[in-house]
Amino acid sequence: MWIKSLTITTIIAAALFLGLACTSGEKTGFRILTAGIRHESNTFIPYLTTASEFTVLRGSVATQERAWAKFLKEEGMEVIPTLHAIGGASGVVSKETYEAFREEILEALRAAGSVDGIFLDMHGALHVESYPDAQVDFIQQIRKIVGEDVVIAASFDLHGNISQEFIAGLNIASAYRTAPHVDGEETRTRTVRLMVEALQNDLLPQIAYIRLPILIPGEKGITSVEPLKSLYARLPEISRLAGLMDASIFVGMPWTDVNRAGMSVLVVAKDHQHLFDAQVQAEALANAIWEQRAGLKFDVPTASIDDAIKTALEAQYTTVFITDSGDNVTAGAAGDGTLVLERLLTYKVTDAVLAGIVDPEAVEQCVAAGVGAMVDLSVGGKIDNVFSKPLAVSGTVQSLTKEQPDSKQMDAVLQVDGVTLVLLSRHRAFTDPAHFRAVEIDPLAHKIVVVKEGYLFQALRDIAPHAIMALTPGFANQLVENIEYKYVRRPIFPLNPDMTWSASKFMRN
Ligand SMILES: [Zn+2]
Numbered sequence: 001m002w003i004k005s006l007t008i009t010t011i012i013a014a015a016l017f018l019g020l021a022c023t024s025g026e027k028t029g030f031r032i033l034t035a036g037i038r039h040e041s042n043t044f045i046p047y048l049t050t051a052s053e054f055t056v057l058r059g060s061v062a063t064q065e066r067a068w069a070k071f072l073k074e075e076g077m078e079v080i081p082t083l084h085a086i087g088g089a090s091g092v093v094s095k096e097t098y099e100a101f102r103e104e105i106l107e108a109l110r111a112a113g114s115v116d117g118i119f120l121d122m123h124g125a126l127h128v129e130s131y132p133d134a135q136v137d138f139i140q141q142i143r144k145i146v147g148e149d150v151v152i153a154a155s156f157d158l159h160g161n162i163s164q165e166f167i168a169g170l171n172i173a174s175a176y177r178t179a180p181h182v183d184g185e186e187t188r189t190r191t192v193r194l195m196v197e198a199l200q201n202d203l204l205p206q207i208a209y210i211r212l213p214i215l216i217p218g219e220k221g222i223t224s225v226e227p228l229k230s231l232y233a234r235l236p237e238i239s240r241l242a243g244l245m246d247a248s249i250f251v252g253m254p255w256t257d258v259n260r261a262g263m264s265v266l267v268v269a270k271d272h273q274h275l276f277d278a279q280v281q282a283e284a285l286a287n288a289i290w291e292q293r294a295g296l297k298f299d300v301p302t303a304s305i306d307d308a309i310k311t312a313l314e315a316q317y318t319t320v321f322i323t324d325s326g327d328n329v330t331a332g333a334a335g336d337g338t339l340v341l342e343r344l345l346t347y348k349v350t351d352a353v354l355a356g357i358v359d360p361e362a363v364e365q366c367v368a369a370g371v372g373a374m375v376d377l378s379v380g381g382k383i384d385n386v387f388s389k390p391l392a393v394s395g396t397v398q399s400l401t402k403e404q405p406d407s408k409q410m411d412a413v414l415q416v417d418g419v420t421l422v423l424l425s426r427h428r429a430f431t432d433p434a435h436f437r438a439v440e441i442d443p444l445a446h447k448i449v450v451v452k453e454g455y456l457f458q459a460l461r462d463i464a465p466h467a468i469m470a471l472t473p474g475f476a477n478q479l480v481e482n483i484e485y486k487y488v489r490r491p492i493f494p495l496n497p498d499m500t501w502s503a504s505k506f507m508r509n
Helices: 006-017 059-063 067-074 095-112 134-146 184-200 228-239 272-291 305-314 339-346 360-369 433-438 503-508
Strands: 031-042 055-058 078-091 117-121 151-156 172-175 206-211 244-250 264-269 320-324 352-358 374-379 391-402 410-416 419-424 448-451 467-470
Touching: 031 095, 055 059, 059 078, 067 078, 067 184, 078 095, 095 134, 117 184, 134 151, 151 184, 172 184, 172 244, 172 264, 184 244, 206 272, 228 244, 228 272, 244 272, 264 272, 272 503, 305 320, 305 339, 305 448, 305 467, 320 339, 339 352, 339 391, 339 419, 339 448, 352 433, 360 374, 360 391, 360 410, 360 419, 391 419
Parallel strands: 031 078, 031 117, 117 151, 151 172, 320 448, 320 467, 352 419, 352 448
Antiparallel strands: 055 078, 206 264, 244 264, 374 391, 391 410, 410 419
């Protein structure tokens, strides 16, 4: 449909008639409501995620110092921020939590009256208890209130698992183009820029969507290495084609056991007339990805934890980073697995850092004992009691630091034989040299540094002389071929390695 809400059309017509449009010729003053529920849900974790695990921003706080909000204001838009719930990766979101967020957003939308556009800040891998696809529910509930003529634009992490039904409710969707991610704010700003472009030109964009039968961990979907490097390089080129606005490749999230898990591509057309052009581009992109699926590989050496430790000790590099990929906190795993610690101690490694193990009780015991005290602790294995178990250690409390200068959460550093062990009071990952500085550790002064990630985040890649990904067990098992999925659609590559597929055939069917 072509016509925006009657109110807005009337206002614009009146403004043009009276010569009140701004001198540049661009229409301003559109009312944009903003909201978001960002979460990467790992269905293998046996715990639900509740509201306390989200950073919830409301009203003007949600737009403070945000580049995308600044852009909207500079364009003369009236921004109506509502609830933005920002979570990381953890277990499935509880029904109660999701519904509370949703109802608050819908209530604000009803109270806002007529709006011209809606910007949704999403991750794309949200999964909620009792909902087959909560993101579909979310967009359908919004559409029930605003109808089909309001421009809805959403930004995503490229690890989102996106379904056709969800996309059908959106006019514009755009995903990060980098993994490890360095373009979050850039993507959100691009998304709102496209929304403004649509509003100013009275366009109602539509999205061509193709889901690919490919399920890979993000560690095989690094955008700076081939084949994805060249494939992602095509996205800006496609976006510039006549009648098109944007293009995205979703790598997907393989630790969400749902039918929609896996890769997909999107191309946004300016309007319905150009949807066929968008479909042609989406099809070509999907076919190109499919043809190169065998090239989607890990970009760093991988090994069992025993081999990773042996290789690191023998390596010429001053420091080797080892990622405990099965317990990857950034993919929602527990972060309290003890396997790597146990192996480091068994091998009597003399100079390693392990950052860190989540164990609030152990941190409290260190705080009670004080710096310099010897403690006997049972660490880790309490959250992940499927792949891990608590480990008894004795060590000296090296330091106690506040997680943030103004927070009550403490971290403890314990020296256990040759291992400098960081104990964390909550679920988080060390992804940046600043995280090490905060606990008074210089990672490059040690031979082995273990972090609970899959791929090393960019800030650590920048400093790491060498990295090995240890293929450890856990809730983020990198070897998806070995995971017993219940709901992931079949056939899918590489679980069904010999399957055939073509986007063209898919579209004709
Ligand atoms: Zn991501």
